[in-house]
Amino acid sequence: MRLALHTICLVFLFSSCKTPEARKPINIKSGSFINESINRNKELAAKEEAIIQKIITKDTIHKYITSETGFWYFYTKKDTLSNVTPKFGDKVTFNYNITDLNGNIIYTQKELDTITYHIDKEELFLGLREGLKLMKQGEMVTFFFPSYQAYGYYGDDHKIGANIPLITKVTLNTITKESTTEN
Incomplete structure (x- = not known):
């Protein structure tokens, strides 16, 4: 009887042991x-x-230029003599304001004050960062930025909400070239 009991236990032990099988997902949404x-x-x-x-089509006064990075702009004041534009690391000072596409003022030039910015070394929203690189000292340019070139999905946590396209009027006051001399 004992032998039969041991035999039955061994049969159960070997027949119940099998390798685990992976479960298949119910829904596949890769x-x-x-x-x-x-x-x-x-x-x-x-x-x-x-x-x-x-907006551009309705505006017969200005000549709009399309940037390589996906925004539009026109010159209010253009320098046709100089060819100096800011490059990586150069220090620029500029003033600007921000409006929505309907012309409603979001930030005035006075609120934003004069900005000192080192090209591509500090935080600035993408469109304005790229727009400054197109400008020469003393120029005034109006930029039209889709939201992905402006503050995007997050806004600025103050007055600019999510996915808001912007118009900025920028005056580039000075360009100070980064020192290239080595010590």
């Missing part, structure tokens, strides 16, 4: 959230760019 986000952002960018294009 990258769907990212793809949906990309599509939403493309739609938002297209919508904002269409609004800006409509």
Whole structure:
């Protein structure tokens, strides 16, 4: 009887032992959230760019230029003699204001005061950072930035909300070239 009991236990032991099997997922959604986000952002960018294009089309006074990085601008005051634009590390001083696409003032030039900025070495929103590199000392330029070139999804935590395209009027006061002499 004991032998039979041991035999039955051994049979159960060997028949019940098998390697664990991996469970298969019920739903497979590889990258769907990212793809949906990309599509939403493309739609938002297209919508904002269409609004800006409509403004540009109605404006028969100014000659607009499209930047390589995705914003539009025109010169109020242009320097045709100089070819000096700020490069990486150069110190610039400038004044600007910010409005929405309807012309509503968000920040006045007085509120923002004169800004001293080292090109690409300090924080500044993408569009303005790229726009300054196109300017020469003394020039005045009006930039139209879609939200992805401005403060994007997060806004500025003060007056600029999420996904707000902006217009900025910028005056580049000075350019001080970074010292290239070695000690």
